[in-house]
Amino acid sequence: MxxxxxxxxxxxxxxxxxxxxxxxxxxxxxxxxxxxxxxxxxxxxxxxxxxxxxxxxxxxxxxxxxxxxxxxxxxxxxxxxxHGISDDVTGHATIAVASDVICPLFDRALAQFHANYPRASLTISVAPSAEVTKQVRERRASFGICLVGRRDPALDYEMVYREFFGIFCGPRHRLHGRNGLTLDDLKGESLVSFQTDHIFDALRPVALLRSEAKLDTNVIGVSSSLEEVRRMIVAGLGIGPLPLHVARREVADGILWRLPPYDTPPAVDIFLLVNPDKAMNRSEKALLSGLQALLAETPLEGRVYNG
Missing domain, CATH: 1.10.10.10 (Winged helix-like DNA-binding domain superfamily/Winged helix DNA-binding domain)
Incomplete structure (x- = not known):
């Protein structure tokens, strides 16, 4: 009509x-x-x-x-x-992230979200990757960003970025400042690492490297926090793995020293986890869609951080 x-x-x-x-x-x-x-x-x-x-x-x-x-x-x-309904997005979003999520693209998504919706608020909780997955599955987090060992069939996964791990030592370590080292020079060294550094967990590539370098029997300290693994390395407790792009600045400052292998560092992918059954408020939807839009418009090669 x-x-x-x-x-x-x-x-x-x-x-x-x-x-x-x-x-x-x-x-x-x-x-x-x-x-x-x-x-x-x-x-x-x-x-x-x-x-x-x-x-x-x-x-x-x-x-x-x-x-x-x-x-x-x-x-x-x-x-x-x-009348009285504003176009402003308000509400609260909770993001669960692993401690080793160092990603300029994620930072950009947060900056754009706040610029567009200044009245919306955020909580970013840091937890081991397994706990991040659990929070997303139980709908306690709007979404998560973490390493992934085994995929949960109830969740949707999208790769955010790829990082490469190197082995490092601190300024007190005997190998600090030495060039021309090989994996043989690392045999028998004490090791600090992440809790997910296992053959059947999210840091499988790092675990394989550790095994190749004969570092798998002398683990001095472990943590789920990147900052704490870095602390133990700098303190001289042992050598340990860190993402190359995270360690770059402290390598330049002489605080960390990179050890072999130099040519074939292990790669690890970081994923965005979303529970499709979670009912999201406007703030959560806006933040998630903004991040997904950035991922869609950024080719994979622009999301590879090799240090």
């Missing part, structure tokens, strides 16, 4: 005159008469009985008028209903 014809008919029915309806609508009388005829053709019924002395709605005309009033009454309420 043509809504303009219906609107014209409602005015005709209210003023009971083609002439007065034309005046109210600021239209010419033939245009109003034509609109009435076209509406009657659409509904295949006469809507008005009229002559020189009579103007009455037919039974169908009365029905169309009553329904038209209800439709346009609802439409007229829209400005009132929308």
């Amino acid at each position: 043509d809504w303009n014809l219906l609107r014209t008919f409602v005015v005709i029915a209210e003023v009971k005159s083609i002439t007065r309806a034309a005046e109210r609508l600021n239209l010419k009388q033939p245009s109003v008469s034509n609109a009435l005829r076209r509406l009657e053709v659409q509904v295949s019924r006469r809507l008005v009985e009229r002559d020189a002395n009579r103007f009455e709605l037919t039974e169908v005309g009365l029905l169309v008028y009553e329904q038209g009033i209800e439709v346009f009454g609802t439409i007229s309420q829209l400005p009132l209903l929308m």
